[in-house]
Amino acid sequence: MRREHIRACPAWxxxxxxxxxxxxxxxxxxxxxxxxxxxxxxxxxxxxxxxxTYPCAVVRWFxxxxxxxxxxxxxxxxxxxxxxxxxxxIAIIHVDSIYRAAxxxxxxxxxxxxxxxQHYQTYDLFRRFYINKYADHHSFEIAS
Numbered sequence: 717m718r719r720e721h722i723r724a725c726p727a728w729x730x731x732x733x734x735x736x737x738x739x740x741x742x743x744x745x746x747x748x749x750x751x752x753x754x755x756x757x758x759x760x761x762x763x764x765x766x767x768x769t770y771p772c773a774v775v776r777w778f779x780x781x782x783x784x785x786x787x788x789x790x791x792x793x794x795x796x797x798x799x800x801x802x803x804x805x806i807a808i809i810h811v812d813s814i815y816r817a818a819x820x821x822x823x824x825x826x827x828x829x830x831x832x833x834q835h836y837q838t839y840d841l842f843r844r845f846y847i848n849k850y851a852d853h854h855s856f857e858i859a860s
Contacts, residue, residue: 722817724757724773732836739815739858740775748858749785754778754794754818754847756839758806771811776804781844785859791846792859793823816854820845 728734735756743751755775762771778794785792797805822842833841849859 737818739818741815795844819848819851821848
């Protein structure tokens, strides 16, 4: 597989924020989406403990909706995860658990999209997303 860049920066190319979504390998015994979760990377960092460096990422989790892909689209659906007090579910993970980048498509619904909506606001404004299995071959293999 080719090298892939996953970005988490407040000013991508000195303009708008960019926080990419990823597939996280949470259960290697299961195939495809059943063994993966989706998260949005908020930042990367590392720390050293007893002479060993640990590369990590702070992520915001998404919950998978249902046990199967959507009947109409064939794509899995996710929504931002929250704790019982409605706080976002944020965690620190080791970068080795990141499988690859994920592409999410908003579930638009029946209301008009505000004309001033900017592309970098999408993950913050929409509440449900399709996991785009058609983004490339690898995504198709994971999310089918």
